[in-house]
Amino acid sequence: MNEQQRKRIRELSRYAVTVAREEGLPAMAKRSAGFIKRRFFGKKARYLPDKKVLAAQRALYEGKTRADCGLPTISILTPLYNTPPVYLRAFLDSFVGQTAPNGQLCLADASDSAHPEVGEIVREYQAKNQQIVYKKIENQGIAQNTNAAAALADGEYLALADHDDVLAPHAMYEMGRAILDLRAAGQPDGFLYSDEALFEKDIRRPRAAHFKPDYAPDYLLCCNYICHLAVFRRELYEQIGGERPECNGSQDHDLFLRLIEKVGGAAHLPQVLYYWRVHAGSTSGGTDAKPYVAAAAKRALADHLARTGQKGEVTDGLFPSTYRVRWEVEGEPKVSVLIPNKDHTDDLEQCLHSLYARTLWENYEVIVIENNSEKPETFAYYKEAQRRYEGLRVVQYPGKGFNFSAINNFGRKYASGSYLLLLNNDVEITDGEWMTELVRQCARPRGGAICGAMLYYPDDTIQHAGVITGLGGYAGHSHKYKNRGGSGYMFRAATVQDFSAVTGACLLVKTSVWDAVGGLDERFAVAFNDVDFCLRVRDAGYRVIWTPYAWLYHHESKSRGSDEKDPIKERRFAAEQQRLYDQHGRDNILNDPYYNPSLTHDREDFSESADLKRLQSGELRVRYRAQ
Structure with missing residues (x-):
C-alpha cells in the first residue's frame, strides 16, 4: 500500500x-x-425506480388521459431510418409502458423502400395506442427529419429520442412533475434535461450511467454533456426555427445552445430517464462512427459565440467529441502573483525561476509574503532574488504563526493588478501558457471571476482538477490520484469546467471581486479558506472555472507539516470543518450543484454512490441554474 x-x-x-x-x-x-x-x-436494475414506486405512479393515473391527468403533454420527436425491428419494438414498448399518460410519440419515417417493416410495426402499435403519430417522409438528414416529426406534435413540450434507444418507464411522469415543480417555484421551465445510462441489450443490466452536473455553461461549450433526455417548450423550438441542417451530426448540441440563449439557463432532473443503446454505428459507441460530428459541433459553438457577442476561436479539445474555446483577451490586464513563504528557499527558488523563465504572459508582478522565517539565509536569499528577478517584491507579514488567509489578505494590500493570483511556494511552472490561459477564462464577457489550474504531483498523477464540496463530508479534489493523460469521468478531467471551488494553491481572481467579498476569511487559518472563498464568490452570482489547459506541478505539503499527527492541529482542522458547515450549511456543502447526488462522497473518482435509494425512490427533484 x-x-x-x-x-x-x-x-x-x-x-x-x-x-x-x-x-x-x-x-x-x-x-x-x-x-x-x-x-x-x-447491479441489476440499479437505476430504475423500485417496483412499488412505479406501481404507485400507474395507480395514480389509472383511467386518466393526457387531457385530464394534470401533467403537461410532452411530444417525443423521433426520426426513423431503417430501424432494426428489435430496436424499434423495444423503443415503442418503452413509450407504451410509461407510468403516466402525458406523452405523445411523433415518428417521422425516412426509411428506404427496402425496409417497409418499419412502418408496418409502427401501425401495429398505433392500433393499440392513439398517442403514437406517424408520417412517412423523404430522407433529408437528421435535423430536417426531426423538424418533420415536430410538425406532427401538439404537446406544450417537446423531447428528443433516438429510434434505437429506450425511455425509462417513469420518464414522462418525472419530466411532467419537474415542469410543475419549476412553475411552482417561479423558475424558468423552458429547458430541462435528465441523467442517462448506457446499455447493450437490457436496461435492467446497464453498462454505466452518465450522472451529470446541474447546468454548467463552460462545460457545455466543451462537449454536449446534456444529450438525453432533453425536454423544452414547443414555442421556443418554433421561435428559433427548430434544428439546423447545417449542424447535422451535432444538431442537438446546436439546438441546446440556442434554446439556453432564450431561457437564460437550464433545469436538471438528476434521475436516469433515458437508456442509450451501445452498438456499432451509434454515437454512444464512439465518435469514430460519425467523423463529421466534430466539424458540425465547432460550427455550432462558433455560431453561439457570434450570437452572444463573445470572441474566441473554437478548436478541437484534448479528446474526440471535446472542444476548446481560445478566448480573445482585450488589452493586457496586470496580474499580481501572491506567494506566501516561510523559509523553504529551495522550493521558492524553483517556483520563482520557473515562473520568470517560462511564463509568456508579460504583464505581471510577483509579491512574496514573508511569514516568520527563522533562518538567516532566507533573508539573504530574498535580497539576492530581488536583484535577479525584475519587479519581485518581498513584504513582511506582521502576524505570528501560519494563517493562509491573513497572509494573503496582507499581500493584497501591495498588489496593483486587476487580477490576484494566489500561488503556493511549492509549485513549478513548466508550460508557458499557464497564466495566459487563466486570464483567458476570466477576462472575457460572461467569463469567470475565479479560475483554477490543473495541478499534478511530481509523479504525474492528478493533485487537483477542481474542488467538489461534500467529498469526504466536506470537500475534495476531482480525480485526485488519477494518472495524467486520462479524460476523466465524462471528459471532466479534460475540459474547461464550472466548479463550486478550486484550490488556493493556484487561483486567479478578479481583484474587484476579491475586494467585493472581503478577501479570505481569516477564521479559516489553514483548511477550507479557498473553499469558503469560492463559495462566497459563487453565491454572490459569479462563476468559478477550472481549466486543464493551465497546468503546473505541485510539490504538496512542503510548506507546512501534516495536521494528522499533531493533536493541536487536528483540533484546529476539526474546528475549520465545523465552520465550513456553519457558514454554508451542511446540506449546501453535501449537494454541490456541479456534482451529482448519485455519485459517491467517499472517493474522489466519480464512482457511483453506494446508496442509490434517493434515485430509486424518485426523491431527487429538479434544479434550475442560470447562465
Whole structure:
C-alpha cells in the first residue's frame, strides 16, 4: 500500500467517525453495507425506480388521459431510418409502458423502400395506442427529419429520442412533475434535461450511467454533456426555427445552445430517464462512427459565440467529441502573483525561476509574503532574488504563526493588478501558457471571476482538477490520484469546467471581486479558506472555472507539516470543518450543484454512490441554474 492509499484510508476513516458522531452508528453501518453491496454484488436494475414506486405512479393515473391527468403533454420527436425491428419494438414498448399518460410519440419515417417493416410495426402499435403519430417522409438528414416529426406534435413540450434507444418507464411522469415543480417555484421551465445510462441489450443490466452536473455553461461549450433526455417548450423550438441542417451530426448540441440563449439557463432532473443503446454505428459507441460530428459541433459553438457577442476561436479539445474555446483577451490586464513563504528557499527558488523563465504572459508582478522565517539565509536569499528577478517584491507579514488567509489578505494590500493570483511556494511552472490561459477564462464577457489550474504531483498523477464540496463530508479534489493523460469521468478531467471551488494553491481572481467579498476569511487559518472563498464568490452570482489547459506541478505539503499527527492541529482542522458547515450549511456543502447526488462522497473518482435509494425512490427533484 502506497502513501496515497494510506492517506485516503485515513480520510475515509475520519469521514466514518463524522457520520457516526452526527448521524449515529446505524447510519454509518448502513452506508458501509451499501458500499459493500454495490462493490461486490449485482447491479441489476440499479437505476430504475423500485417496483412499488412505479406501481404507485400507474395507480395514480389509472383511467386518466393526457387531457385530464394534470401533467403537461410532452411530444417525443423521433426520426426513423431503417430501424432494426428489435430496436424499434423495444423503443415503442418503452413509450407504451410509461407510468403516466402525458406523452405523445411523433415518428417521422425516412426509411428506404427496402425496409417497409418499419412502418408496418409502427401501425401495429398505433392500433393499440392513439398517442403514437406517424408520417412517412423523404430522407433529408437528421435535423430536417426531426423538424418533420415536430410538425406532427401538439404537446406544450417537446423531447428528443433516438429510434434505437429506450425511455425509462417513469420518464414522462418525472419530466411532467419537474415542469410543475419549476412553475411552482417561479423558475424558468423552458429547458430541462435528465441523467442517462448506457446499455447493450437490457436496461435492467446497464453498462454505466452518465450522472451529470446541474447546468454548467463552460462545460457545455466543451462537449454536449446534456444529450438525453432533453425536454423544452414547443414555442421556443418554433421561435428559433427548430434544428439546423447545417449542424447535422451535432444538431442537438446546436439546438441546446440556442434554446439556453432564450431561457437564460437550464433545469436538471438528476434521475436516469433515458437508456442509450451501445452498438456499432451509434454515437454512444464512439465518435469514430460519425467523423463529421466534430466539424458540425465547432460550427455550432462558433455560431453561439457570434450570437452572444463573445470572441474566441473554437478548436478541437484534448479528446474526440471535446472542444476548446481560445478566448480573445482585450488589452493586457496586470496580474499580481501572491506567494506566501516561510523559509523553504529551495522550493521558492524553483517556483520563482520557473515562473520568470517560462511564463509568456508579460504583464505581471510577483509579491512574496514573508511569514516568520527563522533562518538567516532566507533573508539573504530574498535580497539576492530581488536583484535577479525584475519587479519581485518581498513584504513582511506582521502576524505570528501560519494563517493562509491573513497572509494573503496582507499581500493584497501591495498588489496593483486587476487580477490576484494566489500561488503556493511549492509549485513549478513548466508550460508557458499557464497564466495566459487563466486570464483567458476570466477576462472575457460572461467569463469567470475565479479560475483554477490543473495541478499534478511530481509523479504525474492528478493533485487537483477542481474542488467538489461534500467529498469526504466536506470537500475534495476531482480525480485526485488519477494518472495524467486520462479524460476523466465524462471528459471532466479534460475540459474547461464550472466548479463550486478550486484550490488556493493556484487561483486567479478578479481583484474587484476579491475586494467585493472581503478577501479570505481569516477564521479559516489553514483548511477550507479557498473553499469558503469560492463559495462566497459563487453565491454572490459569479462563476468559478477550472481549466486543464493551465497546468503546473505541485510539490504538496512542503510548506507546512501534516495536521494528522499533531493533536493541536487536528483540533484546529476539526474546528475549520465545523465552520465550513456553519457558514454554508451542511446540506449546501453535501449537494454541490456541479456534482451529482448519485455519485459517491467517499472517493474522489466519480464512482457511483453506494446508496442509490434517493434515485430509486424518485426523491431527487429538479434544479434550475442560470447562465
